[in-house]
Each structure stands twice: as C-alpha cells, then as structure tokens.
Amino acid sequence: MTLKDLVPRRNGFRYNFAFIDEGVKKEVRRSLLKAVALPGHQVPFASPELPIARGWGTGGLQVTMSVIGPKDVLKIIDQGCDGSVNAVNLRKLLVATTNVRTTFDSREATVLQSRHRLPEIPLRADQIAVLQVPLPEPLRLVEPSEVETRRMHSEGDYARMWVSLYEDVVQNGSISLTSGYPVRVNDSYIMSPSPLPRWDLPLLHGSEHLTLLGAGREKRVYAVPPHTSVQPLEFEDMPFTVENFSGMTCARCGSSGTFLDEIYDEKSGQASRVCSDSGFCDLVREGAIPRRGRRAHG
Amino acid sequence: MGYVAVQGGVTAIENSQKLNRYLRLKGASAPLQVSQIMEQMGPLVDRVMSEGGLFSPFHAALAVKQASGDPTEAAFLLRAYRSTLRRLVDSIPVHTEEMRIVRRISSAFKTIPGGQVLGSTSDYEQRILDFSLAEETTETQQQAVTEFEAGLEDMHDLLEPVHFRKVVEMLRDQGLVPPVPPSPSGEPTDITQESATFPLERSGRLQMLARAETGGVLALAYSSMRGYGSIHPTVGELRVGRVSVQIPHPWRKASALTLGSVSITEVEIVASVQPAEDEARPTFTLGYGACFGHNEVKAISLGVLDRAMRSPSPHAPAEDQEFVLLHTDGVESSGFCSHFKLPHYVTFQADLDRLRTQRAGEE
Amino acid sequence: MVHETAFDDVFDSQATFRAMLDCLSRPGSIRTVPALRYESMPRGFCPPMLSLLKTLCDHRVSFSIGSAASRPDWVAYLELNLSTPFARVDQAEYVVFNGGKFDSDFLRLNRGTLEFPESSATALLCVQRLSEETQTSLSGFALHLKGPGVRDVTTLSITGLDARYLEERSQANKFYPLGIDVFLVDGDGRVAGIPRTSAVEVC
Numbered sequence: 012m013t014l015k016d017l018v019p020r021r022n023g024f025r026y027n028f029a030f031i032d033e034g035v036k037k038e039v040r041r042s043l044l045k046a047v048a049l050p051g052h053q054v055p056f057a058s059p060e061l062p063i064a065r066g067w068g069t070g071g072l073q074v075t076m077s078v079i080g081p082k083d084v085l086k087i088i089d090q091g092c093d094g095s096v097n098a099v100n101l102r103k104l105l106v107a108t109t110n111v112r113t114t115f116d117s118r119e120a121t122v123l124q125s126r127h128r129l130p131e132i133p134l135r136a137d138q139i140a141v142l143q144v145p146l147p148e149p150l151r152l153v154e155p156s157e158v159e160t161r162r163m164h165s166e167g168d169y170a171r172m173w174v175s176l177y178e179d180v181v182q183n184g185s186i187s188l189t190s191g192y193p194v195r196v197n198d199s200y201i202m203s204p205s206p207l208p209r210w211d212l213p214l215l216h217g218s219e220h221l222t223l224l225g226a227g228r229e230k231r232v233y234a235v236p237p238h239t240s241v242q243p244l245e246f247e248d249m250p251f252t253v254e255n256f257s258g259m260t261c262a263r264c265g266s267s268g269t270f271l272d273e274i275y276d277e278k279s280g281q282a283s284r285v286c287s288d289s290g291f292c293d294l295v296r297e298g299a300i301p302r303r304g305r306r307a308h309g
Numbered sequence: 310m311g312y313v314a315v316q317g318g319v320t321a322i323e324n325s326q327k328l329n330r331y332l333r334l335k336g337a338s339a340p341l342q343v344s345q346i347m348e349q350m351g352p353l354v355d356r357v358m359s360e361g362g363l364f365s366p367f368h369a370a371l372a373v374k375q376a377s378g379d380p381t382e383a384a385f386l387l388r389a390y391r392s393t394l395r396r397l398v399d400s401i402p403v404h405t406e407e408m409r410i411v412r413r414i415s416s417a418f419k420t421i422p423g424g425q426v427l428g429s430t431s432d433y434e435q436r437i438l439d440f441s442l443a444e445e446t447t448e449t450q451q452q453a454v455t456e457f458e459a460g461l462e463d464m465h466d467l468l469e470p471v472h473f474r475k476v477v478e479m480l481r482d483q484g485l486v487p488p489v490p491p492s493p494s495g496e497p498t499d500i501t502q503e504s505a506t507f508p509l510e511r512s513g514r515l516q517m518l519a520r521a522e523t524g525g526v527l528a529l530a531y532s533s534m535r536g537y538g539s540i541h542p543t544v545g546e547l548r549v550g551r552v553s554v555q556i557p558h559p560w561r562k563a564s565a566l567t568l569g570s571v572s573i574t575e576v577e578i579v580a581s582v583q584p585a586e587d588e589a590r591p592t593f594t595l596g597y598g599a600c601f602g603h604n605e606v607k608a609i610s611l612g613v614l615d616r617a618m619r620s621p622s623p624h625a626p627a628e629d630q631e632f633v634l635l636h637t638d639g640v641e642s643s644g645f646c647s648h649f650k651l652p653h654y655v656t657f658q659a660d661l662d663r664l665r666t667q668r669a670g671e672e
Numbered sequence: 673m674v675h676e677t678a679f680d681d682v683f684d685s686q687a688t689f690r691a692m693l694d695c696l697s698r699p700g701s702i703r704t705v706p707a708l709r710y711e712s713m714p715r716g717f718c719p720p721m722l723s724l725l726k727t728l729c730d731h732r733v734s735f736s737i738g739s740a741a742s743r744p745d746w747v748a749y750l751e752l753n754l755s756t757p758f759a760r761v762d763q764a765e766y767v768v769f770n771g772g773k774f775d776s777d778f779l780r781l782n783r784g785t786l787e788f789p790e791s792s793a794t795a796l797l798c799v800q801r802l803s804e805e806t807q808t809s810l811s812g813f814a815l816h817l818k819g820p821g822v823r824d825v826t827t828l829s830i831t832g833l834d835a836r837y838l839e840e841r842s843q844a845n846k847f848y849p850l851g852i853d854v855f856l857v858d859g860d861g862r863v864a865g866i867p868r869t870s871a872v873e874v875c
Contacts, residue, residue: 028682032395037730038502040689041765044728045790047696048853048867050820054790055504060388065644067651078693080686090655097651099318127655136698145648157631158507165786184670189659197820197869199848208659217823221697228641230504236697236867239820254662272654273661287655502732506788 029076030108035059039077039232043223046234051196052164053147053231061227068101068126069227071143075105075124078139078223084112086120091128091270091287098126115290116299127190129211131269131291131303134220136237142205144226147233149193149203169201172244180249192251195242196235204241209253210270215241261286261302264295268303333377346370355572355602356380360639361387362501362520363394364571364601381522381643388520388640396502401555401565405575405599407472408550412603415476416544417579423473428549430605476546477577477595486579486593507631514618514634518611519600522639529627529637530610533617538625540616542596545579549603575599578612594619673745676753678708679726688727692855696865700817700826702802705861714745718798720861721768722753725796728766729756736764738775764793771797771856774836781844781852789849792868795841796855800832802862819870827875828864830856838872 042056061069079085087102089095093115102113114120117130126143134140150160153171163169179186191206204212205224215222215235222235235241243251260267262283269291271284286292294300347354347370357369361384369387376382412428415421480486497512505513518526533539551570558564578596598611620628627633636642684706691703705723713719729735734757737746751758761767762780769775784792806814812831833856845851851868866872
C-alpha cells in the first residue's frame with residue numbers, strides 16, 4: 012500500500028442526506044421524542060463531532076439535521092440576522108447536504124434554526140424552532156457540579172436558585188439576569204431558554220409551535236411542546252420585565268415594537284437603532300407587512 | 310440551488326479562506342509533502358492522532374498540513390473526519406505485555422527483568438539549538454542514514470519477538486499492589502456513542518483522558534504533582550511500541566483476525582500507599598495512562614490523573630472527575646473559547662439594557 | 673420471513689420520525705407515516721408498526737413484545753429486521769403491544785428514574801383505527817386529552833383499543849417525571865402520540 016492509495020478517488024466527499032449518518036440521527040431522534048415527553052428536561056445524547064467547531068452550533072445543527080426533510084423550507088439566523096457570518100456558514104453546510112429551499116421570510120420557513128433570538132412574527136403550528144444552546148444547565152449559576160444539578164432537578168430542589176435570585180434583588184435592587192433568563196416549564200423543570208433576550212420569552216409560553224433546543228458541546232437536547240407554560244422565575248412583588256426600548260424606533264423600517272440593536276455607524280460613528288430581526292425589518296420595508304407600533308405580545 | 314446568498318457574509322468567508330490558502334503557499338519554499346510531515350514530524354503527528362482519537366499517521370499528517378501546524382486545529386480536523394467513518398466492529402482487548410517495545414523504562418527500580426530500554430528519546434538531549442539543521446540537504450540526509458545503518462548489528466538470528474513482563478506484575482506477585490479487580494459486567498462505555506454522565510465509570514474516564522488535550526492534562530497533573538492533592542507518583546513502567554489490533558474472526562469461532570498494529574504509549578504509575586481497609590493489608594495504588602502514538606508527557610499525566618480521580622476524599626481540582634474530564638477536551642474547550650468571537654450583540658444589548666436600567670434606578 | 677427492503681433508511685425514517693414528533697408534540701392529533709409494502713409480515717402484526725420500529729431502533733437500544741412467548745414469529749421477524757437486541761419487557765426501551773386486548777406485560781414497563789426519566793420505555797400499541805372525529809359508531813370510544821401540546825382539550829377517537837391500557841397508563845404516569853410514553857398506530861399508518869404529560873379522559 013502506498014500513500015496514494017489512502018487518498019479518496021472521488022473529488023470531495025459524498026455526504027449522507029443532512030450530513031450526519033443515520034445512526035447519529037436515530038439517537039438524536041430518540042432523545043428528541045423523550046425530550047418532548049419531558050418538557051424542559053435535558054436529555055443526554057452522544058453528540059459526535061461535526062466539521063463545525065464545538066460551541067458554534069453543533070447541537071442545534073444535529074437537531075436540524077435529524078429533523079429536516081427534502082420538502083422543508085429552512086431559515087437560519089444568528090442574533091436575528093440571516094446574513095450573519097455564522098448563519099451563512101451553517102446554511103452552506105445544510106444546503107450542500109440537503110438541497111432544501113431556504114428563505115429569509117420567517118413566515119415561509121418550516122424549520123427555523125436560530126442562535127439567540129426568536130423571530131418577531133410568532134411561529135405557527137406548522138413551524139419548528141431549533142435553538143442553539145451554549146450552556147443548557149440553568150442551575151450552573153449556583154452549582155458547578157453536574158452530578159449535583161442533576162440531583163436538584165430530579166428532586167425539584169430549586170431552593171438554591173431562588174435564594175440566589177433573592178440575594179441578587181437585595182444586592183442590586185432587581186434580578187440582574189439578562190439573556191438566557193431561567194424559566195419554569197410546565198410548572199416542573201427549570202430550564203435555560205438558550206441565550207434569548209427576555210424580550211423573546213413570552214413567545215415560548217403557550218406557543219403554537221414546537222421548540223427544540225440543542226447543546227452539542229454539553230451533549231444535551233431538550234424541548235418545549237406547543238401550548239405549554241413557560242414562566243420566567245420572578246417574585247410576586249418583583250415581576251419579570253423585558254428590555255426597555257420605549258421611545259426608540261428602527262431607523263430602517265420605523266417599527267417601535269421590536270427588539271432593537273444598537274449600532275454605531277462605520278463612518279460617522281453615530282448611534283442608531285435597527286430591528287435585530289433583519290427578515291422582519293426587510294418585510295416592513297418592502298411593504299409586505301405593516302410596521303409594528305407596539306409590542307405584539309405581552 | 311435553493312438559496313439566495315447573503316453577499317456580505319458569503320464573500321467575507323470566501324475571502325478569508327482564500328487568504329488562509331495564500332498565506333500558507335506564498336513563500337518561496339516548496340509545498341510540504343504529507344510524507345515529510347509523517348516522517349520528520351512524528352511527535353506532532355502522534356499528538357494529533359492522540360487528541361483526534363484516530364490512529365492514522367497519514368490522515369493526521371494531512372490534518373497537520375491543512376492546519377499549517379496548529380495541533381488543536383489539526384486534532385479537530387481529525388475528530389471531525391473520524392465522525393464520518395463507519396464503525397464496523399470493536400477490537401479484542403489489546404494485551405500490552407505483548408507490545409513490540411521501542412522504549413521501556415521504569416523509575417521504580419534500577420534494573421528490571423528484561424532490562425531498561427532507553428530507545429529514542431529527547432530526554433537526555435542537550436537543548437542547544439542545532440544550526441546545522443538549517444543546512445540539511447538530501448546528501449547530508451543520505452550520509453547520516455547510511456552511516457547509522459552500517460553500524461547496526463545483524464539481528465537475523467533473533468526470530469522470536471521479545472515480550473517484557475510488566476513491572477507492576479512483579480509488584481503484584483509480592484502483594485504490594487492490589488490484585489486486578491474482576492471486570493465489570495457488560496461492555497465498556499463508548500464515549501463516542503453515548504453521552505457520558507457523571508460519576509463516570511473508569512473505562513469512560515480512561516477514554517476521555519486518552520484523547521484529552523496534552524496541555525490541559527499536563528496542567529492538571531502538574532497541579533497534583535506540586536501538591537494540590539498530591540499522590541506521590543513513581544513511574545512504575547513507561548513503554549512505547551506497537552500492539553496488534555485484532556477482531557473476532559467473522560466465521561471461525563474462537564479465532565482472531567489480525568488487522569494490523571498501532572503504536573501507543575502506556576504508563577503505569579505507582580502511587581501513594583492506601584491505608585488498610587477491612588482486613589486488607591496496605592498496598593500501593595496504581596494509575597494508568599495510555600494514548601495513541603509516542604506521547605510520554607501526556608501518558609504520565611494521564612496516569613497521575615487516573616489515580617487522582619480515584620482519591621477516596623477528593624478535594625483538589627485534579628481529583629474532581631467532572632473538573633478534569635469536562636475541561637480537558639481540546640476540541641470542546643478551544644471551540645467554546647473561540648465561540649466568544651461570534652456576534653453576541655443581542656445578548657450584550659440585553660446586558661446594556663439591564664445596566665442602564667439599574668443606573669437609572671439609582672438616580 | 674424475509675429481510676424487508678421497502679423502508680428507505682434515510683427518507684422513510686425522516687418522514688416517519690416527523691410524524692411521530694408532530695403527534696407526540698400535539699397529543700390527540702393524527703399523522704400518517706409513509707405507506708410501505710412489506711413482504712412477509714407475521715400474522716396479526718400491523719405493517720406501519722415496523723416503520724416506527726425501524727425509525728427508532730438500532731443496536732444501542734432493545735425492543736420487546738407484550739406476551740412475547742406467545743408470539744415467537746413476531747420476535748423472530750423483528751430480530752431479523754431491526755438489528756436490535758430483544759430484551760425482557762421490563763428492560764426494553766421500545767415495546768410492542770396488540771392494543772385490542774390488554775396485556776399485563778404493560779404493567780411491567782420501565783418507568784425511568786428521577787435522575788434519568790428519559791430512560792423509560794415507550795409503548796407502541798397497534799389499534800384498529802384512529803380518527804380525529806367524534807366517534808359515532810358503536811365500536812371504539814373517544815378520549816379527551818389535556819396538557820402540554822394541547823390548547824385546552826382535544827378529542828381522539830380510537831377503535832380497537834382496550835381502555836384498560838389508558839387506565840394503566842395514567843396509573844404508571846402518576847409520579848411525573850417517571851412514566852411511559854405511548855404511540856398508537858393503525859393498519860393504515862395513522863399515528864397518534866400520548867406523552868406521559870397528557871391527562872386522558874375516556875368519554
């Protein structure tokens with residue numbers, strides 16, 4: 012045998028549909044079904060390596076790869092934007108291995124993979140949201156050990172979490188947690204909703220759509236079925252609030268009821284606000300949908 | 310094709326890839342051959358195979374070339390490649406007493422049955438930069454090779470491979486290390502096919518260690534050696550060489566089929582005396598480390614960590630299973646570290662909002 | 673008894689899985705799995721059930737059958753076609769039952785542990801017919817389902833299911849998160865899913 016014999020004869024790879032092999036998909040699929048039956052509970056899965064780096068969406072990717080079929084329409088966003096470099100890269104891999112149709116219009120997507128945002132237009136029953144999760148364990152805030160946090164979930168022993176939030180209020184005047192705010196799902200498990208801003212959490216509660224969450228590096232999947240309660244942790248006299256964009260409007264489309272990015276102009280340095288959901292913003296500018304005057308959900 | 314490219318992002322990525330390629334090739338030197346990396350950069354190839362979790366010097370060398378020498382990037386390439394390969398069968402457990410040794414030492418005894426075999430090691434090289442290496446030519450190469458080979462003894466009479474009994478077995482014969490515990494029932498964990506849950510049983514821990522990142526395990530083992538939960542290790546035996554890889558014969562029952570061999574480094578650490586339990590007399594404790602290729606610093610570190618993680622009362626970081634195993638996978642740690650370069654402006658906006666609200670509240 | 677070839681491991685798996693995912697996420701709703709012609713189905717075995725099992729099973733899990741001793745042909749057929757080990761009913765991850773008659777093996781299914789509730793069994797029940805309309809015929813009955821995945825309440829009509837399965841399911845799921853998840857499938861490939869979180873009431 013010579014070195015030449017080790018070099019594959021064909022140019023490049025022949026990929027399996029959606030890249031990962033059927034054995035990997037099966038294990039993800041089994042895990043997802045159990046996750047749906049246990050809303051908010053983290054189900055371990057093998058999560059083998061992908062050509063995309065750990066921490067860059069391998070969990071969300073494995074979920075999408077296991078769910079997607081040839082007739083699906085795919086949208087991928089990062090920070091709400093289709094054009095973000097990482098979203099572009101993931102889209103490239105998925106399209107190269109599935110040939111599915113893609114879209115920037117969230118209304119057309121049947122599978123929507125996202126890092127850190129949900130679209131402003133609430134998803135319908137025929138749409139699945141797949142969220143990329145860096146750190147699936149909400150109790151890591153108070154406990155570094157996996158063995159211990161697993162026990163805490165198994166016994167519903169969330170006392171230390173509540174104490175931590177209370178101490179936060181005492182020290183800072185309010186709960187200072189921002190994105191990835193812990194929520195209670197189905198009055199049962201405490202879950203990390205992935206690093207969504209607080210703005211997006213009401214979209215998970217009683218949703219029409221199924222939400223699947225994948226953490227590749229940490230090797231966990233979990234799910235929020237439709238019509239399921241998702242309650243941010245709060246105190247009776249200190250209710251949960253979302254980010255405050257009052258008085259601000261999007262400089263591109265004029266909406267004032269969306270999550271707004273603060274941007275600094277490359278040339279002038281001037282600050283302005285634009286919709287984080289670039290697809291939504293584009294639809295308003297095209298006249299396809301009306302600009303939003305206030306928050307659509309509360 | 311079904312998608313509309315978002316021109317900015319796509320162009321940026323493509324240009325970056327072109328720039329990477331250009332920077333690797335633009336110099337006056339001839340392109341590196343994969344065979345050059347395989348033959349002249351053995352330790353780097355070995356490290357990449359070890360961290361990639363795949364024994365294939367060719368693929369590891371190719372990954373090194375593609376990564377322009379970055380070992381973590383190369384290990385990642387190899388791991389990702391490994392994920393695409395079909396798993397056909399599991400091998401029969403390898404008996405390392407049958408290793409064809411290229412190096413074998415013990416720090417525990419001055420002389421050992423079978424003898425200490427120094428082999429090829431940089432341990433005793435004087436670390437003085439050798440400028441003659443800047444002037445190597447194919448002539449000087451040929452001359453060095455010819456001279457060395459001419460000085461070799463004729464070994465044609467040696468027909469039987471020599472096997473060396475383990476030093477640890479000698480200690481075991483004297484009751485100074487515990488007897489080999491019975492094998493746990495069932496198959497060993499396969500960390501590539503199931504997610505590890507803690508506490509992780511030993512076969513899973515040893516697998517995770519086997520493909521851990523060298524610098525990571527070294528740092529944690531070093532902490533133990535320096536006193537954070539010290540286990541007072543002695544290298545009972547370090548051996549480097551090739552072991553046969555065999556699978557059960559597909560149709561001839563009770564027979565094995567030899568597929569080839571792999572090179573491994575294996576270390577058995579003899580560590581602190583265990584206080585007597587029940588009626589058992591005190592013995593030494595053992596730590597075991599093994600990995601693909603010739604990686605001594607890694608294998609010693611693995612042996613130390615194996616022992617440390619079995620400490621009866623863990624308190625130091627190197628004794629905490631979760632701490633050691635969850636933070637020493639180079640592909641995972643470097644990936645997560647790098648992910649902080651991704652846009653985080655929405656989560657940062659959430660933080661800005663919170664801080665501004667708190668400051669406004671104080672006014 | 674042959675090794676079936678009609679099932680496409682890539683595309684039929686994906687379509688079957690999506691149907692299962694949808695109906696488990698929306699208890700009471702019905703989805704249809706791809707209709708495939710299997711050559712040598714043993715008597716009484718529901719063809720679409722093989723599709724569900726082929727989608728879920730591989731060498732890393734195990735399957736079982738209710739009252740397996742009385743159905744050696746089912747066991748042999750599935751061992752041949754699933755490449756999945758056969759296990760005892762109280763240990764297997766995926767267990768097949770004839771929904772028409774209550775099988776006491778259902779009482780022995782693994783309900784998982786508090787730390788690993790996902791390790792519980794999934795029961796796959798073969799029934800005569802699933803329908804989303806309110807049952808009007810004399811045979812069969814309707815169920816009301818509430819809980820995650822259901823807005824208020826949904827109704828599911830089933831013919832050929834022994835109602836005792838539903839009673840025992842509710843009993844097994846009393847101590848959430850321990851419990852059993854159930855899929856129902858009929859001969860035409862209609863599938864419904866009842867996760868352990870569903871509250872079920874027979875009308």
